[in-house]
Amino acid sequence: xxxxxxxxxxxxxxxxxxxxxxxxxxxxxxxxxxxxxxxxxxxxxxxxxxxxxxxxxxxxxxxxxxxxxxxxxxxxxxxxxxxxxxxxxxxxxxxxxxxxxxxxxxxxxxxxxxxxxxxxxxxxxxxxxxxxxxxxxxxxxxxxxxxxxxxxxxxxxxxxxxxxxxxxxxxxxxxxxxxxxxxxxxxxxxxxxxxxxxxxxxxxxxxxxxxxxxxxxxxxxxxxxxxxxxxxxxxxxxxxxxxxxxxxxxxxxxxxxxxxxxxxxxxxxxxxxxxxxxxxxxxxxxxxxxxxxxxxxxxxxxxxxxxxxxxxxxxxxxxxxxxxxxxxxxxxxxxxxxxxxxxxxxxxxxxxxxxxxxxxxxxxxxxxxxxxxxxxxxxxxxxxxxxxxxxxxxxxxxxxxxxxxxxxxxxxxxxxxxxxxxxxxxxxxxxxxxxxxxxxxxxxxxxxxxxxxxxxxxxxxxxxxxxxxxxxxxxxxxxxxxxxxxxxxxxxxxxxxxxxxxxxxxxxxxxxxxxxxxxxxxxxxxxxxxxxxxxxxxxxxxxxxxxxxxxxxxxxxxxxxxxxxxxxxxxxxxxxxxxxxxxxxxxxxxxxxxxxxxxxxxxxxxxxxxxxxxxxxxxxxxxxxxxxxxxxxxxxxxxxxxxxxxxxxxxxxxxxxxxxxxxxxxxxx
Amino acid sequence: xxxxxxxxxxxxxxxxxxxxxxxxxxxxxxxxxxxxxxxxxxxxxxxxxxxxxxxxxxxxxxxxxxxxxxxxxxxxxxxxxxxxxxxxxxxxxxxxxxxxxxxxxxxxxxxxxxxxxxxxxxxxxxxxxxxxxxxxxxxxxxxxxxxxxxxxxxxxxxxxxxxxxxxxxxxxxxxxxxxxxxxxxxxxxxxxxxxxxxxxxxxxxxxxxxxxxxxxxxxxxxxxxxxxxxxxxxxxxxxxxxxxxxxxxxxxx
Ligand SMILES: Cc1cc2nc3c(=O)[nH]c(=O)nc-3n(C[C@H](O)[C@H](O)[C@H](O)COP(=O)(O)OP(=O)(O)OC[C@H]3O[C@@H](n4cnc5c(N)ncnc54)[C@H](O)[C@@H]3O)c2cc1C
Ligand code: SF4
Ligand code: FES
Numbered sequence: 001x002x003x004x005x006x007x008x009x010x011x012x013x014x015x016x017x018x019x020x021x022x023x024x025x026x027x028x029x030x031x032x033x034x035x036x037x038x039x040x041x042x043x044x045x046x047x048x049x050x051x052x053x054x055x056x057x058x059x060x061x062x063x064x065x066x067x068x069x070x071x072x073x074x075x076x077x078x079x080x081x082x083x084x085x086x087x088x089x090x091x092x093x094x095x096x097x098x099x100x101x102x103x104x105x106x107x108x109x110x111x112x113x114x115x116x117x118x119x120x121x122x123x124x125x126x127x128x129x130x131x132x133x134x135x136x137x138x139x140x141x142x143x144x145x146x147x148x149x150x151x152x153x154x155x156x157x158x159x160x161x162x163x164x165x166x167x168x169x170x171x172x173x174x175x176x177x178x179x180x181x182x183x184x185x186x187x188x189x190x191x192x193x194x195x196x197x198x199x200x201x202x203x204x205x206x207x208x209x210x211x212x213x214x215x216x217x218x219x220x221x222x223x224x225x226x227x228x229x230x231x232x233x234x235x236x237x238x239x240x241x242x243x244x245x246x247x248x249x250x251x252x253x254x255x256x257x258x259x260x261x262x263x264x265x266x267x268x269x270x271x272x273x274x275x276x277x278x279x280x281x282x283x284x285x286x287x288x289x290x291x292x293x294x295x296x297x298x299x300x301x302x303x304x305x306x307x308x309x310x311x312x313x314x315x316x317x318x319x320x321x322x323x324x325x326x327x328x329x330x331x332x333x334x335x336x337x338x339x340x341x342x343x344x345x346x347x348x349x350x351x352x353x354x355x356x357x358x359x360x361x362x363x364x365x366x367x368x369x370x371x372x373x374x375x376x377x378x379x380x381x382x383x384x385x386x387x388x389x390x391x392x393x394x395x396x397x398x399x400x401x402x403x404x405x406x407x408x409x410x411x412x413x414x415x416x417x418x419x420x421x422x423x424x425x426x427x428x429x430x431x432x433x434x435x436x437x438x439x440x441x442x443x444x445x446x447x448x449x450x451x452x453x454x455x456x457x458x459x460x461x462x463x464x465x466x467x468x469x470x471x472x473x474x475x476x477x478x479x480x481x482x483x484x485x486x487x488x489x490x491x492x493x494x495x496x497x498x499x500x501x502x503x504x505x506x507x508x509x510x511x512x513x514x515x516x517x518x519x520x521x522x523x524x525x526x527x528x529x530x531x532x533x534x535x536x537x538x539x540x541x542x543x544x545x546x547x548x549x550x551x552x553x554x555x556x557x558x559x560x561x562x563x564x565x566x567x568x569x570x571x572x573x574x575x576x577x578x579x580x581x582x583x584x585x586x587x588x589x590x591x592x593x594x595x596x597x598x599x600x601x602x603x604x605x606x607x608x609x610x611x612x613x614x615x616x617x618x619x620x621x622x623x624x625x626x627x628x629x630x631x632x633x634x635x636x637x638x639x640x641x642x643x644x645x646x647x648x649x650x651x652x653x654x655x656x657x658x659x660x661x662x663x664x665x666x667x668x669x
Numbered sequence: 670x671x672x673x674x675x676x677x678x679x680x681x682x683x684x685x686x687x688x689x690x691x692x693x694x695x696x697x698x699x700x701x702x703x704x705x706x707x708x709x710x711x712x713x714x715x716x717x718x719x720x721x722x723x724x725x726x727x728x729x730x731x732x733x734x735x736x737x738x739x740x741x742x743x744x745x746x747x748x749x750x751x752x753x754x755x756x757x758x759x760x761x762x763x764x765x766x767x768x769x770x771x772x773x774x775x776x777x778x779x780x781x782x783x784x785x786x787x788x789x790x791x792x793x794x795x796x797x798x799x800x801x802x803x804x805x806x807x808x809x810x811x812x813x814x815x816x817x818x819x820x821x822x823x824x825x826x827x828x829x830x831x832x833x834x835x836x837x838x839x840x841x842x843x844x845x846x847x848x849x850x851x852x853x854x855x856x857x858x859x860x861x862x863x864x865x866x867x868x869x870x871x872x873x874x875x876x877x878x879x880x881x882x883x884x885x886x887x888x889x890x891x892x893x894x895x896x897x898x899x900x901x902x903x904x905x906x907x908x909x910x911x912x913x914x915x916x917x918x919x920x921x922x
Binding site for chain 2: 050070084119139168173572
């Protein structure tokens with residue numbers, strides 16, 4: 001396998017423009033002769049399908065939900081970045097590019113990231129034109145806020161529902177094309193294999209989830225936009241249906257899978273409440289602007305809290321350990337996500353966790369200091385220079401409610417605790433995956449004709465994605481990159497003609513899918529699919545989670561192999577193949593997670609350094625901070641599939657060259 | 670301190686093999702349900718139990734489990750999304766129920782939402798309404814004018830956002846005695862009617878969306894307001910009024 005990133009020559013700021021000018025085109029009259037399949041209708045897939053349909057290609061789009069509007073992108077809260085410099089605070093394409101590269105710990109591809117920054121402004125123009133109701137200032141102009149670790153206000157948002165509004169915008173464009181007959185939408189359909197003919201991607205096998213029927217769909221190119229793989233951990237902030245199957249099937253057909261070990265762990269989620277939990281909920285990062293994070297200084301206190309004998313409000317100020325402020329005086333509670341996450345884990349591992357369940361995993365996010373200081377400020381602003389304590393607290397709570405009211409409500413709904421009176425409990429959770437199918441500058445995988453977009457590809461985020469950049473990437477890929485690069489590929493396909501689904505390749509792929517379905521349904525096992533998924537999740541979280549080490553990773557590789565064997569021997573899947581069968585759907589997805597999980601551990605094991613979201617215990621400095629090895633590890637780790645036992649997978653390296661920026665250490669002290 | 674405890678409940682659940690089969694209520698006993706778990710986690714627990722007894726689990730729709738995707742549904746004791754207002758089924762928690770409770774769980778019933786299996790219904794009629802006109806006809810080239818070149822009054826933008834916050838769940842239809850989709854359609858029409866970007870096509874949009882709504886077999890609005898009460902996102906009846914005004918305007922022209 002040869003990895004050719006196809007990064008164009010020339011100065012960084014002109015690469016994309018020059019390259020675009022020389023890409024091949026397909027004439028409008030030829031486009032209706034060409035079929036394109038788009039798998040996924042999140043931000044990346046919906047924007048791609050809408051754009052390609054509008055250009056005049058025949059597009060077939062697929063999603064497993066009942067409507068494209070329900071893709072996981074809908075859940076994103078915070079916002080989307082763009083270098084518009086509307087706030088006149090010195091933002092520019094270069095700055096957005098630089099911040100993104102640095103945020104990725106110098107493990108992303110320079111040319112891709114620059115292109116992302118370049119088109120970011122157009123994304124906002126496009127969305128506004130579609131009627132996306134972004135937040136506005138009183139003058140009628142768009143409002144911005146700032147987001148973790150940057151010094152400019154470049155984040156556009158729609159309350160705490162930015163992902164929802166952006167997706168509904170893309171969905172409306174997609175709906176328009178469906179209405180015009182240029183896109184045919186297949187809801188409740190799951191892609192279960194990629195079909196290659198003469199080495200090129202030529203179609204997919206999809207299962208109609210209502211009837212169970214296997215369908216063959218052919219096309220001249222296939223775009224995979226199936227999202228991330230965070231659910232390999234079982235518990236994550238991802239939607240329940242998010243899975244790796246589409247990407248993994250492409251990988252099995254010969255596409256390299258890159259940087260699987262790069263997972264972003266978000267520090268402010270609601271902790272696990274018990275063994276029946278299915279899903280974790282994110283609390284917006286913006287809360288860290290006002291909340292102070294702490295655990296008790298004394299272990300006895302932590303124990304007493306867990307036993308229900310002490311309340312957090314009874315712990316005296318001097319007995320609280322504000323560990324982020326202690327360790328990182330410069331950034332305090334606002335250190336980047338990976339730093340905050342690891343620090344919480346370290347405290348809980350040491351026995352200071354406050355959650356009253358068998359994990360003890362939870363730390364406090366306390367708003368009482370903010371309530372007091374803001375209350376006093378408001379009182380003064382109202383001309384009351386001698387407010388009583390009660391007045392201060394009342395005004396402070398009002399201030400908090402205006403700013404974070406909906407989040408506080410959501411927290412109370414889930415936990416039944418009132419965060420105005422008692423500190424919130426938070427703990428890190430798996431949130432976003434930066435690894436994915438390896439793609440070149442055209443977003444084409446190592447299989448010709450198979451393109452991969454959005455969270456499903458690996459290219460733009462390196463090791464530690466910053467907030468508000470995943471939404472940007474999804475839309476950039478779908479609206480502004482793929483229409484050019486896919487056309488360039490298709491220019492050589494105008495004479496191919498309709499691709500028949502009678503070819504033996506389709507029959508074979510369909511048979512393989514059918515066999516694996518039958519195998520599950522006829523398996524004489526005793527345990528549910530979830531049983532195995534939870535087991536895998538536990539190994540992943542404990543040994544391939546926030547901090548990894550050689551010993552744990554080697555154990556994980558062994559253990560996952562064992563779980564996979566047990567799974568195939570002992571899983572019980574009820575129902576039949578010719579009906580809506582959610583257990584069968586899960587079984588097929590977990591089968592892929594069991595291979596991916598092992599590969600993630602393999603990838604983490606070979607990456608002998610700590611960078612961003614990937615922290616290896618062995619590679620830290622004297623103060624416990626990440627120790628990167630730019631000399632030896634400045635590469636993309638891309639794996640070639642060699643069978644279900646992923647310990648046999650072969651590693652290929654794409655060297656990362658930074659021509660335009662100087663690599664510097666990250667330091668948040 | 671959270672005060673989670675375990676309760677035992679009885680579930681009366683609508684089971685229906687497929688769209689053509691005859692359905693009926695089945696009774697299940699479920700013990701040790703943590704009051705800290707969500708309603709859907711309780712159903713997961715039931716399904717785990719059914720799988721272990723080698724019975725077929727109950728099919729129900731869900732995805733985000735965060736109250737935003739609009740995929741979850743269910744009549745719970747006769748109410749869309751259950752007893753709590755402003756709450757989707759996935760955000761409903763078992764602490765709202767008591768030890769020994771019997772809970773009825775049924776699919777949403779409406780002519781325009783046929784049952785697919787058990788508790789899963791087909792809501793694609795909403796998609797077709799949107800395809801009929803719920804968009805601004807703008808190409809996705811990115812060569813549109815600068816986003817700030819058309820100022821939008823904050824008040825209008827906020828109102829448009831509040832209408833756009835509809836999650837397309839269909840609770841409004843399910844709770845309406847006429848099976849009307851006016852709240853959903855009204856919300857969409859309003860979002861675009863309130864923004865300058867949507868104005869140009871406003872006439873065509875409302876005519877097309879309303880025509881499709883009627884074709885899909887949704888009933889008419891008689892202003893009973895059940896939709897607004899059961900809507901988990903607080904979409905206001907004002908949107909129906911705005912749609913009616915838009916429709917009237919469009920019909921006159
Ligand atoms: C709680 C939360 C908050 C977030 N907040 C932010 C934020 O504020 N800012 C930000 O930039 N990012 C945020 N993110 C990250 C961001 O939301 C995602 O990275 C992004 O939306 C992914 O978009 P996507 O189009 O790649 O995939 P998705 O939106 O996950 O879409 C995947 C699509 O693929 C389909 N699909 C998958 N597999 C198959 C298959 N086999 N067959 C058919 N269809 C299939 C699905 O049906 C779906 O349509 C957040 C993420 C979470 C979990
Ligand atoms: S209006 Fe409310 S109830 Fe109806 S679909 Fe939208 S969110 Fe659901
Ligand atoms: S599962 Fe998404 S809204 Fe309930």
